[in-house]
Amino acid sequence: MVMKKITSPFNITLQHESIDSQITAALERLGESLRILLSTEAREHGLSPIQAQVIIFLQSHSREKNTLSYLAKEFSLTKATLSDVIKILVEKDLVQKKERPSDARSQVLALTPAGKKIASSCGQFANPLLLPVSHLNQQQKLTLKHSLFTLIHSLYQQRIITIQRMCYTCIHFSPATPFPFCNLLKIDLTEEKLRLDCSEHEENKERKV
Amino acid sequence: MVMKKITSPFNITLQHESIDSQITAALERLGESLRILLSTEAREHGLSPIQAQVIIFLQSHSREKNTLSYLAKEFSLTKATLSDVIKILVEKDLVQKKERPSDARSQVLALTPAGKKIASSCGQFANPLLLPVSHLNQQQKLTLKHSLFTLIHSLYQQRIITIQRMCYTCIHFSPATPFPFCNLLKIDLTEEKLRLDCSEHEENKERKV
DNA sequence: AAATATAGTTAGGAATCCTAACTATATTTG
DNA sequence: CAAATATAGTTAGGATTCCTAACTATATTT
16 A cells, blocks of 8 residues: 655656555446446436436345335435435336335335336446456456455445345355355355355344454 | 356255356445445545545646546546536645646646645545455455456456556557566566556557457 | 637536435334 | 334435536647
């Protein structure tokens, strides 16, 4: 993180950036790019970025859990903000609210047929990272996945991310017996099988370090 | 990228996410977290996120090139948007505009003493990624750096990123003779030395693939 | 010298996202 | 069981972000 300045024999200031800060800078850069891309693509579909995010999320996570409050946590926004967004999506007939018998205060959010249609065309969002990622070799991919998962887990432990659904933080996860194991699916969680976003995830609130 | 759905012996739907899409999802997740973090931290310093980004950028890139237009490209915003942001920063006496003798239309942006002061306290932005990154082993770091640089370079080639300052896209960069080499600094660009953001960078507009 | 390009500003407006105050239902507790 | 507290969600009002379009002024090209 320290920035050393060295004068080279050619009288040019050499910045020596540590590899750690180069990595964090690269992650920031990629994140920024993806965000700009999302907003551009969303606009082409007549959606705002957050509207698109909600629709894509509902498409890939269809289930009872999807309430307004849950989405607010997912996106780190207030309920008021999400309420506005959902209201517009309901007016556009892309999302519908269904009563939840178990709790009269809350409603389950789901895509309407029109919403599903848009979602699947948004799902085609030509993610410009997929091609270059696919060109990495298998070893690089595994290392990359492992490193990124570690970083996300660390943000979760630092309480910066409040919601996620990765194996490390699931009540069904056994750390090492002798390998990480999923007690629900009864499978060894090799590097390949570890999930970032499991539909069966149930949070283990302990957040052991 | 294909999402296979398999019914497990336990009647639980197994999603098989490809490692490629897990990686892109993880990158999106990290990017989103960093953005939220920036906005939180900026607010604590009485700045908006974009104001903070501008100040941090000016701190680490003090030079003639820093015009309003350059920053607009850097952040993928319009000149109108940047003009507003800069106006406010000038009113707050954090940024100053200096005349540029070579071109009377444009002005060079630089931090005022007050701006530098804020910048260095913002520079302390406890980046929550630095600690977990530092705990990766050297081999993981090198692979991570290499992969992330490759991805950024690919976004540049796809014209999604319009400005950057990494070795691959610099006129002083020789790809392999037999190793990548910087013709300006006269050094071999080993993985360790490759830069993401070099102050001597001059764009090679060819964008060879 | 005229046409075109570039740097930057201004005005007006849509969208994002917040806080605070509120209603209604659930849950906990004395 | 009634009162206190917590949770789901809405509404109103406002600050900020960020855009397009129209504009001025200076540079560059033809």
